[in-house]
Amino acid sequence: MDHTHLELELEAILHASNDNIIVTDGNGIVLRAIKNSDEFYGESSESMIGRSVYELEQRNIFSPSVTVKVLEQRQEVQLMQKTAVGKTIMAKGIPVFDREGNIVRVISLSHDLTEIQKLKEDYEKLQSKVERYESEIEKLREQETAFGRLATNSPKMRKARETMRRVASSEATVLLSGESGVGKTIFARAIHQESGRHDGAFIEVNCGAIPASLAESEMFGYEPGAFTGASQRGKKGLIESADKGTLFLDEVGELSLEMQVKLLKVLQEKEITKIGSVKSTKVDFRLVAATNRDLKQLVEKGEFREDLFYRLHVVPVEIPPLRERKEDFPMLVDLFLTQFNQKYNKALRLHSETMAKCLSYHWPGNVRELENTIERLVIMSDQPVISPGLLSFHTETPDQPEQWPSLSLFEEGGKTLKEMIADVETQWLRQAEKKGLSTYQMAKTLGISQPTVVRRLQKIKTDSK
Incomplete structure (x- = not known):
C-alpha cells in the first residue's frame, strides 16, 4: 500500500472516531488536529497544526495540556481540561516510543x-x-414543638x-441551668427562633x-492536611458554622480547662483560628x-475558669x-399522648390510676423521661386504656403525695366515679372562687374554657340551694 493510501486510511480512521484527536511529535508540535477542533477548543484544525502545545496551553486553548503531562511523565495520562470556549473535556494522552525509548508521537483523545x-x-x-427545603420544614417542626412545650401552668416555669x-x-449570652431532661435544648431553640438570628443556623x-482529643478540631476546624488523618479538603468548625446564627453549648461545664481558655478568647475577640492556619x-x-452542674462550685474547685463563668453568666x-412543676404534668402527658398516638396510629388514654402513679413518681429524668415513658406505654399497650401495670417504676418515694384512694371508697361511700369526679371539680372551682379569680383567670388556671367555668359555677349554685 503506497503512502497516499495510508494517509487516506489514517484520515478515515481518525474522522470515524467519536473523540477529538490531536497528534504531536516528540517535542509537542501539533502534526494533526482532526475533527471538530473549533467546537472543542475555539481553534480550527488548520490553525493548530505546526504550533506547540506549550504555546496553546499558555493561551488557555486547553488547560492543562495532557500532551505536556505525557512528555513530562513519559507515560499515559488522563485528566480533565477546561477549554477556551468553556467546555469540560476528558482528555487522555498516549505516548508512542521508538526502539531507543524516545517519544516520537503523543496521541491525545478528548471527549466532551x-x-x-x-x-x-x-x-x-x-x-x-431539597436540603434547604428539608431544613426549613425541620425548622418549622422544631418551632412548633418548641413553642408547644413552652406552654406552662407552673409559676416557676412562667x-x-x-x-x-x-x-x-x-x-445577651443566656446560661440555662437545670437537671438533665428538663428541656434545656428546647428552650435554647425557642430563644434562637424568637431572636433576630432565626434565619441563621442553630448549632448545637x-x-x-x-472527646478531649477531638475537641479543638471539632470546635475550630482545620486546614487541609493539618494533621495525620485530617481531610484533604479541610473542615469548618462548629463555631464557624454558627456564623450569623446561634451557638448552643450544651453541658458547658464538661469543657476541659484548655478548651475553656480557647473559648474565652473566641468570646472576647469574636475570631477563630483553624488548626494549621495562621489567619x-x-x-x-x-x-x-x-449545664446541669453547679458552675460556681466548679469555679471554687478550680475546675471552671472564673472569667469564663462571668462571660456565660450574663442572663442566668x-x-x-x-x-x-406538677401543674404542667397533665398538659405534658396530653401533649406526648397526642404525639405518639398520631405516630403509632392509635387512640389511647391513661387510666386514672396510671395518671395517679405518674403524679406520685419523682421523675429523675424529668420531661425527657416522661416523654420516653409515654412513648413506651403507647407502644406496649394493647388496650384502649393504658393500665398502671405497664409502668416500670415504683412510686414509694420520699416526696410521694397522699396515697391514691382505693376502690373500697366507692363501696363504702356509695358514690359513682362520675359523682366523685364532680365533687373534686366543685372543690377546685370553689377554691378558685375564694381566691377572687375572675372566670377568665379560673379557665386559664384550670385549663378549661371560660363558658365551661360559668356553666359549672351556675350548676354548683343551683345544686346548693
Missing part, C-alpha cells in the same frame, strides 16, 4: 463532558434546594419563660460528648449555654425539674 458536567451541576443545585422571652431579641454542641476568621454568633435562667 460539558453536558454531563452541566447535568451534575444541575443535580447538585437541585440537591441543595418566670423562666418570661425571662427568656425578654432577652431573646437581644444579643454537646460539650460532654466530644484568623471573624465569626458573628449569639451564645446560649446550658434556672429551669425547674418536673417534680417542682
Whole structure:
C-alpha cells in the first residue's frame, strides 16, 4: 500500500472516531488536529497544526495540556481540561516510543463532558434546594414543638419563660441551668427562633460528648492536611458554622480547662483560628449555654475558669425539674399522648390510676423521661386504656403525695366515679372562687374554657340551694 493510501486510511480512521484527536511529535508540535477542533477548543484544525502545545496551553486553548503531562511523565495520562470556549473535556494522552525509548508521537483523545458536567451541576443545585427545603420544614417542626412545650401552668416555669422571652431579641449570652431532661435544648431553640438570628443556623454542641482529643478540631476546624488523618479538603468548625446564627453549648461545664481558655478568647475577640492556619476568621454568633452542674462550685474547685463563668453568666435562667412543676404534668402527658398516638396510629388514654402513679413518681429524668415513658406505654399497650401495670417504676418515694384512694371508697361511700369526679371539680372551682379569680383567670388556671367555668359555677349554685 503506497503512502497516499495510508494517509487516506489514517484520515478515515481518525474522522470515524467519536473523540477529538490531536497528534504531536516528540517535542509537542501539533502534526494533526482532526475533527471538530473549533467546537472543542475555539481553534480550527488548520490553525493548530505546526504550533506547540506549550504555546496553546499558555493561551488557555486547553488547560492543562495532557500532551505536556505525557512528555513530562513519559507515560499515559488522563485528566480533565477546561477549554477556551468553556467546555469540560476528558482528555487522555498516549505516548508512542521508538526502539531507543524516545517519544516520537503523543496521541491525545478528548471527549466532551460539558453536558454531563452541566447535568451534575444541575443535580447538585437541585440537591441543595431539597436540603434547604428539608431544613426549613425541620425548622418549622422544631418551632412548633418548641413553642408547644413552652406552654406552662407552673409559676416557676412562667418566670423562666418570661425571662427568656425578654432577652431573646437581644444579643445577651443566656446560661440555662437545670437537671438533665428538663428541656434545656428546647428552650435554647425557642430563644434562637424568637431572636433576630432565626434565619441563621442553630448549632448545637454537646460539650460532654466530644472527646478531649477531638475537641479543638471539632470546635475550630482545620486546614487541609493539618494533621495525620485530617481531610484533604479541610473542615469548618462548629463555631464557624454558627456564623450569623446561634451557638448552643450544651453541658458547658464538661469543657476541659484548655478548651475553656480557647473559648474565652473566641468570646472576647469574636475570631477563630483553624488548626494549621495562621489567619484568623471573624465569626458573628449569639451564645446560649446550658449545664446541669453547679458552675460556681466548679469555679471554687478550680475546675471552671472564673472569667469564663462571668462571660456565660450574663442572663442566668434556672429551669425547674418536673417534680417542682406538677401543674404542667397533665398538659405534658396530653401533649406526648397526642404525639405518639398520631405516630403509632392509635387512640389511647391513661387510666386514672396510671395518671395517679405518674403524679406520685419523682421523675429523675424529668420531661425527657416522661416523654420516653409515654412513648413506651403507647407502644406496649394493647388496650384502649393504658393500665398502671405497664409502668416500670415504683412510686414509694420520699416526696410521694397522699396515697391514691382505693376502690373500697366507692363501696363504702356509695358514690359513682362520675359523682366523685364532680365533687373534686366543685372543690377546685370553689377554691378558685375564694381566691377572687375572675372566670377568665379560673379557665386559664384550670385549663378549661371560660363558658365551661360559668356553666359549672351556675350548676354548683343551683345544686346548693
